[in-house]
Each structure stands twice: as C-alpha cells, then as structure tokens.
Amino acid sequence: MTLTVPPRESIQPFWFPLPPLVGVAAPLEALVEGESVSTERGAFFRRRLSLDVEESYGTCRLGDFLRIRPPVAAALSRVPELCDVPLNSVLFLDTETTGLAGGTGTHAFMVGLGYFQRVNGDERFTLDQCLMRTYGEERAMLTWLAEHMAQFAAIVTFNGKSFDVPLLQTRFLMSRMRLDLGEWLHFDLLHPARRLWRLALGSCSLQQLERHVLQVGREDDIESFLIPAIYHQYLRNGDGRYLARVFNHNRADILAMVAIASRACSMIDESPEDAGAPTTRPRLSAAEQVGLARVFEQMESLDSAERSYLAALAGVLTVDLRVRALMGLAGILKRRRRHDEAAEHWQAVVDELPAHSTQALIELSKYWEHRRKDASRAYDLACQARDCWLGGLSRAKRRLPGLASFQRSPSPSAPDDFAHRLERLDRKRRGLPIEEDQAPPDTAIGSIV
C-alpha cells in the first residue's frame, strides 16, 4: 500500500529518447570504418585500428607499457604469475553493455580488445572493436572472441573482475559456449588505482583518473550512463550517429587503461632510471606521494615508502593526509627500530594536530614506557590519549546527536584498552609487580623487525 507507485511505470523502459542530433540519420557502416566479419555462426561488425606505439595518450606514450618490468606489474596487480608473462602478450579488454546492473539480460554489445603486435617488423598497438548489430549477431561475435582471445596469456581491465569478465562469462554460457575467463591471469587496474589515487582524488573512475593523472580532457565524449540507451535506440531506428561515438568512447577507455597501467607501474618501479626504462618520472603531488608510500608499505619496500612519506610531508597536504603521512612514517621508523625519530613524528602530530592525536599519544606512551623506561611520563601520555579520544567522541556526538561515532583509530574496544593500559602503567610507576601476560604485544613485533 505504499505511497504511489505510478501504475504503469514498471513496464516502461528505463531509457528515454536521446536528444535529437542535427543532420540526417545515417547507417553505422557509413560512419565507422569497419567490416563485417564472418564466422561459422554468422557475421558481426568489427572496426580494427592500428596505432603507432609512439602515439601518446595524455602524458603517456602507448609504448611506455612495453617498458614495464613484469615483476613490477606482478607486484602492483598482486598476481605473481604475471612475472613470467611478456607484456606484449597481454590483452586490454573493455566492454560496452546494454545495462549497467549486470544480470543475465545484460549484453556486452561491444567488446573492445587492445593488444601489441608486430606488423612488418614494427611494434603497433591494435584495437579490435567488435559490435553485434543485432541480438542475433551475438553468437558470431562470441565465436570470434573465444578464438581470438585464446591467443593471450593475461588480460588487463578496469573493474573487469566484478563487471566485464562475469558479464562475458554469462554471455558465453547463455550462448552455450565455454570460455573460462575466470582462469586467466587478470590485472584489474581498479584496485591498484584506488590504492594509489583514492587519497588524492576521492573517486577513482577511469575518466577521473585520466583527467587528473594523465591530463586528458576527452572531447565530444558521451556519458557512460547513456550508452545502454544509445544501443537500445540504435536497435530500433538504425541511426548509427550516436553509436559511432560509442566506438570512440571505447577506444579512449582502452587507451586510458594502457596509459594508467604504465603510469602506475612506473610510479612503483624502484629500479635505477637507466635500466632501460627511460620513462620520465612525472612529478607527483604530495597527496599522490602518500598513496604511493602506502603501496610501498604494503609491498614491504620500506626505503621507498619512507622516501615517499618524506616527499609528501615536504608538500602541501590536507589535515587528514598529513596525519596519515606522519603516522605512516613514524610507523615505518618504529619498525626499523629508529624509535627516537619515530617519537619525533608522533610528537609532531600532537603539536600540530592535537585533535587527531589519540593514536600518536598511545604510541608515545609506549615509547616512554618501553624505550625510555619512564612509566610516569608514559602514564601521563596515556591519560592524554584517553582524554583526546573522549574529546573526539563528544565532538562526534555533537555533530550527530544520538549516535556514537568513533574516531578512526582506537578500536571499538577502546574503553577497555585504555583502562587496561592505565591500570598497568599506574602499577608500574608505583613500582608494583605486573603480570607477565600484560606486556604489550607490539614490543615483541618491534624486536623482531
């Protein structure tokens, strides 16, 4: 009995007529230079482009990708097997679909494949853009794809793990064909891109990334969300004008993937610049440095992480990122047993950004307890940490009455942790015995590293 579901809405298509274009309607074949490709299951339409590897996309050349060292790609993608894959045998894949939500009724009406290829001795970048002009052409397109894609050892996508690949697998299954894409080595750029750039950019869509990282502004592009409507309209009126622009959109997406992959790999490549990698290292913003440092940390490249944090702190950062950078750097110093330096950075958080210093105060308290053997001072610092946490709580409460929102650091068990720590430090500063198991676990870790 809910409030007004307009009666006929549920059976209306979600898409609306697109804005009319000036000029006259034209068949797709007249607008896009492509060919009809025949297979044993009929024909489909394909545009094949061959690009010079010197061609650039934003600040990157396509050929930069071939200079990536496979171990770097393996580390960034977290797919160790990529170490053994020559980069000129990977396939870039991007689909355009009839809907954005997935499910069995969503078709990949266009599948764009990009790959490096030697043509007459020259390295070229080939782009095959396959289109089913009718639902009936899907089987032909899939047949060709299954055959063609089998030549490659690995695929590179942007969010392909959760979108393009499952979608294609569904299409193959619906056409009663088998192609287990799930078994392939898969470098999904979305996740490394998020790790590197989310702190700097917030959103990490491919368009967002190319605008800010590659300094590309697409001209005459169409919004992704309109693409399903464009295809549905094409099926009904056969006017290829909008659909022709989808070819360019798909082309741009694939080139952006090549460039972003090159850029991301070059950022984390620590090999000396002369090792055959003349990739000009672009200047990174301070925010990018924080993201990069965190990636290095996850890769256990502590030297590089330290360098990036220092570079970040030399630049201009938001409060949030500055706290992250100082805490991150101090964490690395602590792991490398450079406790006094670590303490300086925690102290910097306390001095510069007192409202965000709970975690730093806890770390300082541990430092004074275990390194400097000053339980009194450690106790005072732990008290300050608790007060800071409570202060954060009450600030959060003032913003959101009735809801207890916690500060990022200490865990929800924080009240217990604080009580526990304070009690132990109190006994210690008064010279009372402490039970063995109350030794903080992080001292153990500290002594191993």
Added chain:
Amino acid sequence: MNVDQVVERLKSDPAFLANVTTWRYVQPRAATHVEWPAAIDTRLVEALETRGISQPYTHQATAIKASLAGQDVTVVTSTASGKTLCYNVPVLHSILKDSASRALYLFPTKALSQDQYTELHQLINQLDADVKTYTYDGDTPVSARRAIRQAGHIVVTNPDMLHAGILPHHTKWQRLFENLKYIVVDELHYYRGVFGSHVANVLRRLARVCTFYGATPQFICCSATIANPTELAQRLTGRDTLLVDNDGSARGARHFVFYNPPAINQQLGIRRSATGESARLAQMLLKNDVQTIVFGRSRVHTEVLLTRIRQGTHLSDDAVRGYRGGYLPLQRREIEQGLRQGTVRGVVATNALELGIDIGQLEAAVLSGYPGTIASTWQQAGRAGRRKTTSLAVFVADSSALDQFIVTHPEYFFDRQPESALVNPDNLYVLMSHLPCAAFELPFESQERYGGQDPATTQEALRSLGQAGTLLEEGGIWHWSGGDYPAEAVSLRTAERENVVIIDITEPRPRVLGECNPFAAPTLVHQDAIYLHEGQQFHIVDLNWEQKKAYAKAVNVDYYTDASLAFNVSVLEDEAQETVGPVDKNWGEVRLTFSPSIYKKIRVGTAENVGWGTIDLPQQEMQTTAYWLTVSEELAQRLGSAPMQASLLGLEHVLGNVAPLFLMCDPRDLVSVSQVKSPFTGRPTIFMCDNYPGGVGHAGKLFQVHLQVLQAARELVDGCACESGCPSCVGPQTEPELHAKRHTIALLDATLGLVFEEPARLATGR
C-alpha cells in the same frame, strides 16, 4: 493439575458452562506407522532412528514413496505431523545417492527459513555426510554468496530472493540449476491472492531457467488445511500433484470450546470484555501449570492481554512473553526456544505465530476474538495439541457483531469448509510485471509456452511489451531491451517498504526497541501514543516521519491509546462507464487515501474513554484502480434516505464477500468504500478498489462481470437464513429495525432489473 483435570473442573463449573455455547470433543487418535520405503539410503534411516524416528507415519511414507517414484506431491496434514520429513528424506536421499544433486527450499518468510535450516542442519550432522545447506536471503553476507552458489546442496530461500536475486543471475547458479532435483514449497497456503499470483509467475520463470539447464525438478509442497490444496499447488507450480492427506500422526484428545462472556447489561447488550475473560482463563491455565498460548487480534490487543495476564500470575515476566511482528529476530528466537524447552509457560501472540514457526506443541490455546477466517481459526486452535495428552482450545467472543454471530452459530464455523486459497497467475498486471523479468532471464522463443498459458496470449502480451519498448523482437525471438534490471521494479508483496524504527530513549544510551511497518505506524506510534512492548508501556515522544524513527520513553500510566484510520477515495481517471438499469458502473484510476485522524485514550481495565488527541501526520495514499457502482438519483429517492443508507452498507459488505469469488483473489486484495453522497458522482456510490499499487486488474474484471456479481450477491443475501441481516450476508447489524437485509435485496432487485414497481411494498416488507 494437568489439562484433563482442568477440563474436568471446567466441565463441572456451572458458572463457566453457562457461557459456553458449544463444546466439541475430538477423540484421540493413535499413530499409524509403517515401514520405511525400502529404497531409502540406510545411512539416512539410521540417522533418523538415532533422532528417535524409527518408523514413518503413513502420510510420510506415502509422500516419500511418491517423491522417489518421480511424482510431485502436496502434503496436507495437521500441525506438527512431521511434514518436514516428507521433503527432507527424499532430498537427502537424492544427495546421498549423488552428491551433485541439488535442492531448493522456498519459505515465505526469513524467520521460517532460519527455523527449517536449523532443523535440517541437525539431521545432517547426525548423518555425518558432506551435505552443505545454506540459507540465501537478504541477510546472507556477500562474502558467503559465492560459496553457496558453487557448493550448496540445499539452498533455503524465499520467493522474493528467488525473484530478484537468483533468477536474474541464473548463470552464476549454473551448478544448482543443472543438478536441481527437488523444489520444496512449504507453507503453500500462504501463497494466495496477489502475492500467490506473483509467486506462481516466479515459479514459471524458475521452470524456464531449469529447462535451459536441462533439469526437470520435482515439486514437494506442504500446506495447512485449506479447501483446495491440490488446485492451489497445481496453479502455483503449473503441474499435476498427488495429494497426500492420510495423516498418520498421533493426536491426543482435543476439546474446542466456544465461550461467550456473560452479559452485564442485557438491555444494552453489553458483555464482559473478551480481553478480561481471556486473561482470566489464561491465568487459571497458567496457575495449573498448563502451557498456554493466547492469540490476540492485533498488536495492541496482544500487549494489553500480556499486561493483564502478567498482573495476575505467580510467574515471572520471563515465563510469560509476548510474540508478534515488530519484535527483533533475536528476541523472537529466544522466545521460540523458551517455548520449546518449556521455560516460557505462556505466550501472547498475534497471527505471526500462525505460520509454521516451531514452538513445539502447547497444551492450551485461548483465542481472544474471532481471527477472521475459518482457516486461520483452525490454525490458531491447532497450536494446542499434543500427540499423547489432551489439549484444550477456547474461543472467547468479543462483543462485535461478527464474533457474536459466530459464537451463537457454532455450526457456521464447524460445518463449513475452510476458505479456498485463490490465485490467478494470468492476472494481466501481474503477468505484465513478470514477462519482462522472464525475458531478461532468457529470451522468449516464438510459440514458447509460459506456464500453462496459451502461447497466443503470451505472444500478445509480449507484443504489447514490445510496443511499450521494454522488449524487442528479432527473428521471432523476444529479447529484453529495456535497460537495467526489471526484477527491481517488481515487488512480490504489497506494502513492504522501509519500516519505522522505534527507539527507546529512556536511558541516556538509546536502544532500538522494535520496528513497525509504515502503514501501522500512524496508528501505533504517532506522537503521544502509548506503545506497548513486552508489557512495558512507552510514551511516544516524537515520530519523525521523514527519518522513519519513533522515539519512546518508558512510562507507567493507566491508559492505552487507540487510533483509527479514515479511508477516502477520489477518482483520477474514468476509464469506462456504462449505465445498466438504474445504476452506473465505472472503472478507472483512483487515489485511495488513509488518514489517521484522532486517537482515544482508553483506561486499562474498565475500557472507558478518558481523553483524545489529534494525530498530525501526512495522509498516506495509494494510486490504484477501482470499480464503482453509482445508484441513480431516481432510485435513491424511491428507496428513501435511511433505507438507501442501510442498503448501501449492506451491498458494500456483500460485494466485498462475493467479488473475490469472481476475481479468484483473496478478500483482502480489495478495499471497499461506500459513500452516501460521493464527491465525484454526487450520488450514492460503492467503490471496490484494488488493494495493490497500480491495481492488479480486479477493477476492470469487476466492470465486466458486474451483473454476475450482483446476481450472486442477491442469491447470497436471499438465501441467508438470518432474519434481518448478519455477518455472512449484509454485515453485522446492530439495529434490526433498519431492515438492512430487506433493503439490500430491494436495491439488488432494482439494479438487476427484476421487480421494482411498487415502492409502497417496501415499506411493508416483501
């Protein structure tokens, strides 16, 4: 004292007997066991034996044998007769035989899925075999879903999840569908009316997907007692089914007593309150250590009952509990467990407990007020009834006309069949919602049969969807071509939207008390309402309608609040109109509004009205379709004002009862409203509205069968044995001198063009 002794004492208590209108006794019945069908895997037989089931009941053996022989079955036996075994055995047997084999269990609610999951799990543990069972519903963590799709042998879910979560992604469930052996549909009787019609279409879609994967699963359905279980199963699953009703379970002796509270003022017809009498009865039963369930008619009613019962018993509050929708799942689980273990001695429930939630079997049931239908009365009474010992069910009538009619005409109840559960899978609106979903799942091939539907009808519907732009035909194949995700736009159930959360702010640290649906909220948790939860009163300090939050503080006052809804209909678009004799029939789009208006404060105990307030909330509305019937000015004048009014109300009531027979829908799928002078037509008008947003086509159908419905209405009223009108014809009558029955017949005669010449005859009677 045990139940037998309590029964004996009641039987010899003249004061009690004076108020009893009928006392029915059902003989105990011994269990009929047979051998396990020889084919069953011995590991399974051993596991069942360890769990105390050495031999099956006759109906269990029949159902299992038929299933193993490849037949679809529908089991209809009494409450707690071990229906679950009828499907668990064939399903587990098939998995033990072939570990690739899969089964899908459908339950109407999440709580039931959980319940059955637990039981099944225990049996599997006993088996010590690798059988993986999972519940798959909205609460299933995303991280677990992949494993369930790949490895789950038995997937327990609900129709809504099947509709929106599984079928549209069937390729991810390839393993399940390719190997699907059994589909279990429990609580079949629940799938009726609009919901049932939707579920029938979901099952048609399921059948298409199974065909795609080359699977032909069998159905095993279980139902509570209804008039037409085989027909319902057949219409829902689209296949023939074997009815299994040779109930072999043991049943103790049962007493069913109709109790009419004594009159305290004969002249005014005021009786002692049913609530008070029910509470007193429950206290007596609890005092004698008889585990008792009390059914109230509404949430508020159960809470009042709970308070009253707790006040007069030696038991702790933990041993006497409330149970209704709005309690949080964990709390409900705890109460169910307490009932099974016997630590909870008494429970006061709404019909939330009618469904097969496992609470064990209780010794006594007290039904405070008539539950509304014969089927649900039997189900509530059936909650009491143990295999070996005696049980007692008492129906306590309240002073409403319907209750009084039933309690004074017990044969009306005992001699009639329970109602039929009606569904109409081919209802055009429901169908048009599901065809796009079906095409999304698999393109429609030309001449494909959709369920039992005539392919020509299906093609016509597909063409119309093609014109609307959601489907596209290509070479005789219809493809989904409408954008994102059609299942999202289709809700199987009416009216399930964001609930209002009730937050207890008595303590500085707020806690969530419970929730209630947005339609109940205006009357239940409006500002200044007294909301009862587990017997504790809460004063609603504020209802934030935008955020769907109600803030409550614990209080202790001697009153409760009671709010009412006002219905109104306004016509948006007149689709068709026709004059038939002295009435006009129409159908079209209407806006049905429900507005809470005022609430009353009623003192606990004496039920006197001690104040009132207004409810300041936006009215809720629903756009739907309606059929309406307008009486001509001339006829209204000839009938006269008072007879017109009486006959209009009478006709509204009888139409509400008769129309569902022609629409094959549930009476609750219609809302009827009568207006003596309708703002739209300016004349006496009766509206019959689809109780479903957008309508499901009842109105248009009523427009077509107008005369047949009126003819049936006349037969029903004329054939009723009562004198001047009763609930089974023109509705409960409080003032016999209004002659509602006679006037209604006159109005019907006139509309049917039978006799209507001498208005003078009306004044003197027929």
